[in-house]
Amino acid sequence: MNENTIRNSDPVTADAGTRVDAPAAGETRQREGAVRPLPEDAIAILAVRNVVLFPGTVIPLTVGRERSRAAAQEATRLQRPLGVLLQSKPDTEEPGPDELHWVGTTAAVLRYITAPDGSHHAICSGVKRFRVLQFLDGYPFLAARVQTIDDPAQVDADIEGRARSLKERALEILGLLPQVPQEMVGALNAVEGPAQLADFISGMMDIGVEEKQSLLEIFDLKTRLDKLLDLLSHRIEVLKVSREIDEKTRESIGDANRKHLLREQMRAIQKELGEGEEGAAELADLEKAIAEAKMPEEVERQARKELKRLERMPEAAGEYSMVRTYLEWLTELPWAAEPQPPIDVAEARRILDEDHYGLEKIKRRILEFLAVRKLNPSGKSPILCFVGPPGVGKTSLGQSIAKATGRKFVRVSLGGVHDEAEIRGHRRTYIGSLPGNIVQSLRKAGTRNCVMMLDEVDKLGMGGFHGDPASALLEVLDPEQNSTFRDNYLGVPFDLSSVMFICTANVLDTIPGPLRDRMEIIQLPGYTAQEKLQIARRYLVKRQLDANGLKPDQCEMGDEALNKIIDEYTREAGVRNLEREIGNVLRSVAVRIAEGKTEHVAIGPDDVASILGPRKFDAEVAMRSSVPGVATGLAWTPVGGDILFVEAARMPGNGKLILTGQLGEVMKESAQAALSLVKARSSELGIAAESLEKSDIHVHVPAGATPKDGPSAGVAMFVALASLLTARSVKSDVAMTGEISLRGLVLPIGGVKEKVLAALRAGITTVMLPERNRRDLEEIPAEAREKLTFVWMERVDDALANALTNPAR
Ligand SMILES: Nc1ncnc2c1ncn2[C@@H]1O[C@H](COP(=O)(O)OP(=O)(O)OP(=O)(O)O)[C@@H](O)[C@H]1O
Ligand SMILES: [Mg+2]
Secondary structure, three states, rough: OHOOOOOOOOOOOOHHHHHHOOOOHHHHHHHHHHOOOOOOEEEEEEEEEEOOOOOEEEEEEEOOOOOHHHHHHHHHHHHOOEHHHHEOOOOOOOOOHHOOOOOOEEEEEEEEEOOOOOOOEEEEEEEEEEEEEEOOOOOOOOEEEEEEEEOOOOOOOHHHHHHHHHHHHHHHHHOOOOOOHHHHHHHHHOOOOOHHHHHHHHHHHOOHHHEEEHHHHOOHHHHHHHHHHHHHHHHOOOOOOOHHHHHHHHHHHHHHHHHHHHHHHHHHHHHHHHHHHHHHHHHHHHHHHHHOOOOOHHHHHHHHHHHHHHHHHOOOHHHHHHHHHHHHHHHHHOOOOOOOOOOOOOHHHHHHHHOOOHHHHHHHHHHHHHHHHHOOOOOOOEEEEEEOOOOOHHHHHHHHHHHHOOEEEEEOOOOOOOOOOHHHHOOOOOOOOOHHHHHHHHHHHHHEEEEEEEEEEEOOOOEEOOEEHHHHHHHHHOOHHHHHHOOOOOEEEEEOOOEEEEEEEEEOOOHHHHHHHOOOEOOOOOOOOOHHHHHHHHHHEEEHHHHHOOOOOEEOOHHHHHHHHHHHHHHOOOOOHHHHHHHHHHHHHHHHHHHOOOOOOOOOOOHHHHHHHOOOOHHHHHOOOOOOEEEEEEEOOEEEEEEEEEEEEEEEEEEEEEEOEEEEEHHHHHHHHHHHHHHOOOHHHHHHHHHOOOEEEEOOOOOOOEEEOOOOHHHHHHHHHHHHHOOOOOOOEEEEOOOEEEEEEEOOOOOOOHHHHHHOOOOOEEEEHHHHHHHHHHHHHHHHHHHHEEEOEEEEHHHHHHHHHOOOO
């Protein structure tokens, strides 16, 4: 490099023709001198920091440095192109050969501009690639001997094809870019020749200078085109993705903005109408309620989240009231864990006795339950379930338990609940959804320390399309799970562990098994007439006096009157109708006293008849069974026991058996069995076998609309048939129950207690029961045992011996 070096001290004069850097006259003179001419193959070099000039493109270059200006002037003076080289180290102020790339572009300076702020710019048009062969020393500017590089004049198909795709891709990019001036597309289309196209695109591309420089340094056109194609493809992918993202964000921003604007407008309108303040007050109230509700952390967090949502919502939005209702529910539930009220067992005994007559065994069991709870409050005590016919005091026992333990009492009726959601609530996404009835009654109770009575668990619908209500109830009752009971509507757990649950049912067998296993069953069979009288005397009359605004000294109701009501106006296991009839009597007394007709009334049996009208229940038994072919059976029903009649009739025919009265399969079969048994004994009974063949037998069980089933009417059917065919009537004060076998055995049955009480109510004096039910005798109230005669049957012949009257003839 050094052999061509020109001494550094040799001055160079600027071309006076250019208006650049117009030096003071004296100064110019001073520096004037012989200029060392550049060699033929050398050019002045302009070092640039941050642009790459490509052949065929035009760019403005800033000419700031002294040496740059000198270079530009020299190029102009010599009318040679200016060599533009990129600095490899942009920070260097006076770059030497080592701080420059050695490949650049020769440029024609189209114009030279001095900007108003004094900076200089050259508008350069790229001409050709060049490679530096040698830098020359000794000039006041950079100078180098260079070799220019020509692109091939001949274009083959390879290059042609690449050039075409390059153009397509470039156009595609322009299409993807926002706001591309139409001229740009025109310019691109106007470019001719693959090399020119490559350089034009290279210059335009939005890539780093170093990358551009590397494009410039690819001398082989085909390689350069490939490299460019690659770059453009990548670029297209990036643009497409970013455009997608762009569109998405633009959409969502647009949407959010619109909503925000609308909301603002709505606020303004509401404010104008004076409505917003109300809403604000409401929000403040809710906020306060949340703070005071003593919610667990998780719940409070949820509540505040919903409140935030509410604040951002316009009041008129449908969702607003939904969220508000939800928050009201949340804030009004008894979250606070209060200490459980202490249990005073002696006081509990007093209250139970005060409210209920008799029921000694049941009261004892309840007191045991309370005592255990008192000694071990956190222990998993069983759930009581009262089972018995209506009106026997299940609900009122529950109320007494609440009173005795100082708890609030709430009822949840489960009768006919088919949908799990009734227990557990509907999800909030449903319009008009609400919490389930467990949570609803907790809000009513206002405390978690309550007695919650789940009524009619036996009438709970079976699991089906809407989920299984029984399994939801299991979760409620399970001490392992109910501390985090989740209502669908609330969506947060609620602790039910301090609720005291008591269930009631009329029937045991329809309570879902898993539920029954979890409960301690307490049976209430129903009352005898004597017990009913006591209950009426001690409780029902007093209560009805009170209810009708009468004072005890204004009205007296004697035992005879009460007995008349019990016997002739009611037939039930419980005392509900009894209380109602007493109420009816007292109401009419109240009217007379209010009218001033009298001041004191003593009600006797005749008054009952004149007030309540003709008796509602007869001693039906005597009337019905006075003809042959009718027997009195005993049935067990969900409402306690009852008597039933079996009627048999005979008509000419050919030995058919007709059965009516909505009999179930089992009952029909026992009628068949009864007839077979009678036929088998026809000679003993004195029945002419040939007369049987020429007649049809009809067996009917009245109360025909009620379906009946079960084997326990077998004995009654047998007796009715035997009575019919022997023409001996059945004793009117005898009732019977028992299953029969074809060998003539009497098999045991269930529900003895209820059946016996029903017989007593109906005025029966003799009850015939299977021998094998003798062990149930002790369950039967003493009063019933005293009043009734019991016949224990081993075989059907025992029934005939005791039930049939002597032959009429
Ligand atoms: N042993 C009793 N002593 C005093 N009152 C009684 C007794 N048994 C029942 N009662 C009264 O009879 C009425 C009916 O009782 P309750 O409502 O508890 O019946 P229930 O068993 O819950 O019936 P249901 O199955 O129809 O709900 C109540 O007013 C109750 O106080
Ligand atoms: Mg009840």
